[in-house]
Amino acid sequence: MAKDQEVERIAKKLDKMVHKNNTDGAMDLLRELKNMKMSLETLQSTRIGMSVNAVRKQSSDEEVQTLAKSLIKTWKKLLDGSEGKSEEKKKGIPPLQSSSLKDCPGSSDFSKKPEMPKTPTTPTTPTTPKMTSFPPPPVTTDSVRNKCRELLVSALQVDDDYKTIGADCEALAAEIEDHILLFLKSVFQSFCLSA
Numbered sequence: 001m002a003k004d005q006e007v008e009r010i011a012k013k014l015d016k017m018v019h020k021n022n023t024d025g026a027m028d029l030l031r032e033l034k035n036m037k038m039s040l041e042t043l044q045s046t047r048i049g050m051s052v053n054a055v056r057k058q059s060s061d062e063e064v065q066t067l068a069k070s071l072i073k074t075w076k077k078l079l080d081g082s083e084g085k086s087e088e089k090k091k092g093i094p095p096l097q098s099s100s101l102k103d104c105p106g107s108s109d110f111s112k113k114p115e116m117p118k119t120p121t122t123p124t125t126p127t128t129p130k131m132t133s134f135p136p137p138p139v140t141t142d143s144v145r146n147k148c149r150e151l152l153v154s155a156l157q158v159d160d161d162y163k164t165i166g167a168d169c170e171a172l173a174a175e176i177e178d179h180i181l182l183f184l185k186s187v188f189q190s191f192c193l194s195a
Helices: 002-019 026-035 040-046 048-058 062-091 095-103 107-112 143-156 161-165 169-194
Strands: none
Touching (some): 002 026, 002 040, 002 048, 026 062, 048 062, 048 161, 143 169
């Protein structure tokens, strides 16, 4: 647990540097991170990759940028390795269960639902533990809401950061859109009551 706290401390310092537009001292913190043995759980719970990537983008020091890229690549390999293990676990499912889904006509329709984007085929949800604690957003047939979700996905995918951290942009966009709708409904209700 002490390692997680140390990583969180470094993440906070890096975030503060980015916020103040001053990345002096980032090299020392990145070296500390390089010397730590990082687990997938630590990466996910502390979200240190986000902080390191933000420093990489903001820093004008090539050494800082290079070390940050190196750390992110190393951590990405750790993530890719865990996905390989989960694929092996899937192969351990008894043949009746795994083949029954593949052979069902229309089973591919389930993966096309907006609230379940690509999670059956790519295990990206374990990389975003904060999103998995929420229930999936409701399915909507409203074309305006679907267009809003589509625009949010496009906005979230502007940089390749979502790939680095393994974020599921479609699920995140659906969550954001759903919360915006709930907020607007509450504002509208309070407006109608006060009028």
